[in-house]
Amino acid sequence: DWQVPATAGHAPAAVVLFEPRTRTLISGDALWQDRLAIVFPELEDQPGFDDVARTLDRIEALDPALVVPGHGQPFTDVAGALRASRQRLAGFVAAPxxxxxxxxxxxxxxxxxxxxxxxxxxxxxxxxxxxxxxxxxxxxxxxxxxxxxxxxxxxxxxxxxxxxxxxxxxxxxxxxxxxxx
Structure with a gap:
């Protein structure tokens, strides 16, 4: 059975799909292998960066083995993708x-x-x-x-x-x- 966790950040009402038996995550725009999606709320002077951080934490807690992103190829280096996303997010928080x-x-x-x-x-x-x-x-x-x-x-x-x-x-x-x- 697929789970549908909320993953606000890129967009306020975003979700991902997670299948716990195979630990497959269909991440949409919540997690890409080596990039970070645009945080649309921030472009409209609404908070969004904290939601992205919480979404990355939520994805890490799911412990996916395979991620199928909305852009790019499927990948298995989830820790590396999370690290890259957090680093990019920190740069955006420091310099909006x-x-x-x-x-x-x-x-x-x-x-x-x-x-x-x-x-x-x-x-x-x-x-x-x-x-x-x-x-x-x-x-x-x-x-x-x-x-x-x-x-x-x-x-x-x-x-x-x-x-x-x-x-x-x-x-x-x-x-x-x-x-x-």
Whole structure:
């Protein structure tokens, strides 16, 4: 019988699926092998980092042998994934703006992947006017700042090789997002 523990953090109402006999965890966005999901409540100035820490503790207590994440390949090094997630979380707690920049970068890449490619001006406008970006980049009520930060985000993604800029912008499907700085 599968258990369905609550695992708030990435999203307030998130859950994981755990099968105790085989110790299989379907973790969704609660645990990835070497990255940490965006903590959406924090982008809206709501607490979320403490929920992520509690979720990681809950996963550790379940003692899974196999994790099937929402992104990436299944893995068995659960202790290593928990350690990496806690380290990344500590960095985001210490520097919340770093989390906001990471979120902005990741959301741009996922948006580009869903459309395959977009004209530069269209993507810039999308970033500068989408509420989660305005919140993440802390530029509400300042459209000039929003446009500048949108352009800066795209410039960094191109410089890092995450986005190709040879006509319409396109995301590299092989990319692995790393937090900035």
């Amino acid at each position: 703006q770093r989390h906001r920049l990471h979120a902005a970068r990741a959301l741009v890449v996922y948006h580009l992947l869903s459309f395959r490619q977009l004209p530069h001006a269209e993507l810039l406008n999308w970033i500068a006017t989408t509420p989660i970006f305005v919140s993440a980049l802390q530029c509400a009520g300042n459209p000039e700042r929003a446009q500048a930060l949108a352009q800066e985000t795209l410039d960094r993604l191109v410089a890092d090789g995450v986005v190709q800029d040879d006509g319409p912008l396109a995301a590299d499907r092989q990319v692995r997002m790393a937090a900035p700085g």
